[in-house]
Amino acid sequence: MPLLWLFILVVALGLIGFILGRTRALKDANGDIRLLHSLPNYYGSNVLLAVLIPGLAAMLLWLILQPMVIQGQVSSMIPDTAYTDKGSLNLVMSDVRRVAEGLDIAVEQGTLTREQARDIRTELTDIRARLGAVGVALGSNVESYVLKAAQKYRTMNAVGNWMMTVAVLGAALAGFAVSMLRTNKDMRARNSVERVIQGLLIGAASIAILTTLGIVLSLIFNTIEFFKLYPALDFFFGTTWSPSFGGGSELGILPLFWGTFYVSIIALLVAVPIGLFAAIYLSEYAGPKVRAIAKPLLEVLAGIPTIVYGLFALLTVGPMLMTVFGADGGLGWMQGGRSVMTAGLVMGVMLIPFVSSLSDDIINAVPQAMRDGSLGLGATKSETVRQVVLPAALPGIVGAILLAASRAIGETMIVVLGAGAAAKLNLNPFEAMTTVTTRIVSQLTGDADFASAEALVAFALGMTLFVITLVLNIFALVIVRKYREQYD
Structure with missing residues (x-):
């Protein structure tokens, strides 16, 4: 499922939870708002947050981890003779991603069937010609190991996206179910919502601080690496x-x-x-x-x-x-x-x-x-x-x-x-x-x-x-x- 639609689905589920949570609390109080511990909107907000926070957190975590896992798996398919250091390996991996995107475009345009895209034994020249027909520039020197790695990258990316859909929806539905079961007229919904909001505010402030800290640490570590290779005195007092x-x-x-x-x-x-x-x-x-x-x-x-x-x-x-x-x-x-x-x-x-x-x-x-x-x-x-x-x-x-x-x-x-x-x-x-x-x-x-x-x-x-x-x-x-x- 596309990421945008998955996000919209989680938000829609949260809004449905808001309405149902509010309705459930009022129903438990027989419609008398005076019997509720908190205002009705707090009960709805509690269900809304219980859906959005685990769902969106799972989505964010998956988007961070999936590229790292795929990179590690696919890079192991690149022979050692194809690169000399980490920088050249990154260049090879960029070619792999480019070819994988080309395969996806070709399937969407109908130039290649899904079976052909899954078949690693398809002739390289044939694939290059077919992709060239839809304007995807793969270059003239696509190696066989790059094509195989691109196929692996494409497959793992597709499987990972479906797994992300299941994980995100599962986390959102679990939060929805748990919060709905806990919703009743005696629940301290306002306290729960305010604790969550306070946590979100602290998290937002922490992100700003941690971002600054990350920038400073990145500069410090790379500066130390530089001074291991070049004399500090020549750097600070050199005139050329x-x-x-x-x-x-x-x-x-x-x-x-x-x-x-x-x-x-x-x-x-x-x-x-x-x-x-x-x-x-x-x-x-x-x-x-x-x-x-x-x-x-x-x-x-x-x-x-x-x-x-x-x-x-x-x-x-x-x-x-x-x-x-x-x-x-x-x-x-x-x-x-x-x-x-x-x-x-x-x-x-x-x-x-x-x-x-x-x-x-x-x-x-x-x-x-x-x-x-x-x-x-x-x-x-x-x-x-x-x-x-x-x-x-x-x-x-x-x-x-x-x-x-x-x-x-x-x-x-x-x-x-x-x-x-x-x-x-x-x-x-x-x-x-x-x-x-x-x-x-x-x-x-x-x-x-x-x-x-x-x-x-x-x-x-x-x-x-x-x-x-x-x-x-x-x-x-x-x-x-x-x-x-x-x-x-």
């Missing part, structure tokens, strides 16, 4: 970035950090003044009508996808800078549209709503009594803003700037399209440079051997960047929290 999957790589991180911080500094030079002045205007000078229109329009910038900003940098800002600073008719400082300045300007525009929104909230948190006292002493509006409001809000504004800086350091798409890919130490902002995030994407793209230092370096870069942004975020949050406590 020249990866080569053929060997002889130089993986110094300093050029990448220089490009990252250079782009971020230019972005902050654009975002901080504009964002801060916008926040001052919106909080201190703009009327309610202007603020109601201007603030949402300003925050629209935060909702634009970063890939759009990257295309804007590549197609608009870069050529515009070339007309002024380029070699043809310009000052000759810029050799191409991709440069630190291009990425920095566009990233600065992207960061404006981060700075303005946070600063606006912080300025509004300054007590009105401080403004009134300043104005009462004869200070003008501008003097009050300069000498009272901004000094009082300064710690929070610094925290907002640090949060924007951590956002700039972790940006990827804008620097991929706008800054270029050259890893070098250069003071010219009109030169193309690269950043840490760009190199992470580059090192993990393509048919890379994940056991090599050239692939594992991406995790070391990610771990270093994670530590830097984490320190910035903690520092910013500490400053903002201390500022808030000052006026609570």
